[in-house]
Amino acid sequence: MTHPIIGWEQKTAVPNNHQFNDYLQVKNGRLHLHNLDLAELMLSGAYPSPLELIYLPLIRQRISKMRAIFADVMDEIGYQGAFLYAYASKANVAEEVVRTTLEMGVHHEMSSTVDIDIARLFKRRGVLADDKYVICNGFKPDGSVYADNIVRLREEHEKVLPIIEDLTEITPFARAEHTFEVGLRQKSYGDNATTLAEMDACNSRFGLNSDGLWQAAKTIADAPNLTLTLYHAMVGSQIMDDDVFMDRIAPGIEFYGRLCQQHPTLHIFDFGGGMPVPMTLNFDFDYRAFVRRLLTKIQAVCAHYDIPEPDVMGEFGRYTVTEHGAHFFKIVTAKDNGSPLPWYLIDGSIMTSFPDSWALSEHFIVLPLNHLDKPFRQVQLGGITCDSDDVYPPKPSNSPLFLPVDVDDLYIGFFAIGAYQEMLGGVGGSKHCVLPEANELVIDDNPSGDGYTFQTLPGQTHTDVLRNLGYHRA
Numbered sequence: 001m002t003h004p005i006i007g008w009e010q011k012t013a014v015p016n017n018h019q020f021n022d023y024l025q026v027k028n029g030r031l032h033l034h035n036l037d038l039a040e041l042m043l044s045g046a047y048p049s050p051l052e053l054i055y056l057p058l059i060r061q062r063i064s065k066m067r068a069i070f071a072d073v074m075d076e077i078g079y080q081g082a083f084l085y086a087y088a089s090k091a092n093v094a095e096e097v098v099r100t101t102l103e104m105g106v107h108h109e110m111s112s113t114v115d116i117d118i119a120r121l122f123k124r125r126g127v128l129a130d131d132k133y134v135i136c137n138g139f140k141p142d143g144s145v146y147a148d149n150i151v152r153l154r155e156e157h158e159k160v161l162p163i164i165e166d167l168t169e170i171t172p173f174a175r176a177e178h179t180f181e182v183g184l185r186q187k188s189y190g191d192n193a194t195t196l197a198e199m200d201a202c203n204s205r206f207g208l209n210s211d212g213l214w215q216a217a218k219t220i221a222d223a224p225n226l227t228l229t230l231y232h233a234m235v236g237s238q239i240m241d242d243d244v245f246m247d248r249i250a251p252g253i254e255f256y257g258r259l260c261q262q263h264p265t266l267h268i269f270d271f272g273g274g275m276p277v278p279m280t281l282n283f284d285f286d287y288r289a290f291v292r293r294l295l296t297k298i299q300a301v302c303a304h305y306d307i308p309e310p311d312v313m314g315e316f317g318r319y320t321v322t323e324h325g326a327h328f329f330k331i332v333t334a335k336d337n338g339s340p341l342p343w344y345l346i347d348g349s350i351m352t353s354f355p356d357s358w359a360l361s362e363h364f365i366v367l368p369l370n371h372l373d374k375p376f377r378q379v380q381l382g383g384i385t386c387d388s389d390d391v392y393p394p395k396p397s398n399s400p401l402f403l404p405v406d407v408d409d410l411y412i413g414f415f416a417i418g419a420y421q422e423m424l425g426g427v428g429g430s431k432h433c434v435l436p437e438a439n440e441l442v443i444d445d446n447p448s449g450d451g452y453t454f455q456t457l458p459g460q461t462h463t464d465v466l467r468n469l470g471y472h473r474a
């Protein structure tokens with residue numbers, strides 16, 4: 001198997017106009033994100049290093065792209081249901097990110113009680129539209145703050161849709177004064193289950209086995225204020241092989257067919273999150289081919305069970321926000337130290353900025369912002385912390401990292417880090433080796449259609465870090 005390609009892999013300069021992927025391109029030795037000269041942001045001195053980049057147009061683009069794929073395939077195969085795009089907000093809950101997704105008119109998926117407060121804020125600001133579902137995943141036993149908060153949100157928003165993961169979760173909604181559409185989550189995540197029996201037996205804390213699903217559906221049908229609307233069948237994360245993806249999801253589609261025959265109020269098949277995304281440069285997953293296989297399979301099952309073709313929902317977390325996030329660092333020094341490869345030390349931390357790289361050996365794209373028209377050499381990156389794990393490529397990795405030999409005013413960017421990394425590393429607080437958080441630069445298309453808007457969100461000062469650790473107390 002080929003290794004993840006994380007950047008330029010040659011000693012020669014990158015040719016002018018080289019396109020790394022559909023948003024990163026080289027022009028005159030500098031890296032551009034769409035039309036934005038990334039080197040200029042740093043070299044002009046307008047923004048301090050390190051800098052976190054939040055580029056909102058890519059979020060809109062990704063949503064539009066997936067909608068176009070579904071529309072195209074539905075048209076091609078004559079699919080009767082609708083496509084419902086939901087943003088899985090756990091991937092990145094920053095205000096500007098969630099606002100951007102809601103402004104695109106997507107449905108909103110969440111996992112815990114503070115998420116409800118966020119939905120309420122957007123509802124009151126008129127950003128969460130009345131007809132958008134708020135899909136409440138996550139554990140919500142009777143009496144939990146989350147369950148109570150979901151019930152209260154229903155007073156303001158009709159389309160609140162709790163997903164039942166456990167039989168005990170039905171009670172707070174059945175007892176509520178309002179009506180609720182509800183969903184059921186199938187137990188299947190984790191193991192490579194490709195039959196109903198394997199799904200039922202898999203080692204997963206999520207969802208209900210088939211007996212539980214039938215029982216829950218009956219309890220919901222017996223509750224006068226509840227309507228069974230959605231069936232959720234998330235089977236894993238980043239499954240790059242669409243044969244494997246289809247094998248795992250097929251038993252859930254079959255089960256949907258049987259359940260819908262008995263409970264015809266069901267009309268949404270939700271395949272959950274887990275859609276693979278390009279975090280490196282050799283990503284090879286054909287979204288259209290997958291969507292075609294998924295919808296064709298659903299059509300066949302519906303024909304077999306003589307039920308209507310459902311609306312199909314995807315809960316796109318990583319897919320929505322991976323690419324809009326980047327993080328820039330300056331190379332503060334190149335140090336040979338008698339190591340097999342020279343160390344390029346950056347003015348920030350890899351392990352705290354991208355925890356998945358450290359904890360899961362996840363790869364991200366790393367490219368220089370300038371000096372792309374000069375010779376490269378293979379290097380290793382070191383963070384500014386004193387932690388031996390603060391390195392990149394991650395341990396272990398077969399992916400070579402090449403960067404320019406000339407380190408004079410050299411800036412580099414980590415790309416495709418917009419999903420989960422900031423949420424896992426935490427926002428605010430104090431970080432490893434007391435490194436302050438970087439400033440953030442939020443870039444969006446100018447509403448006039450000409451150029452961009454720039455908004456800086458300040459990072460942490462030394463005083464912020466000290467206060468956070470209690471040093472303001474006498």
Ligand SMILES: Cc1ncc(COP(=O)(O)O)c(C=O)c1O
Pocket residue numbers: 088090091109137234237238272273274275315316317318319
């Ligand atoms: C229920 C549910 N939906 C959606 C997602 C989002 O997954 P992804 O970010 O892979 O799209 C997750 C991720 O864990 C999830 O648990």
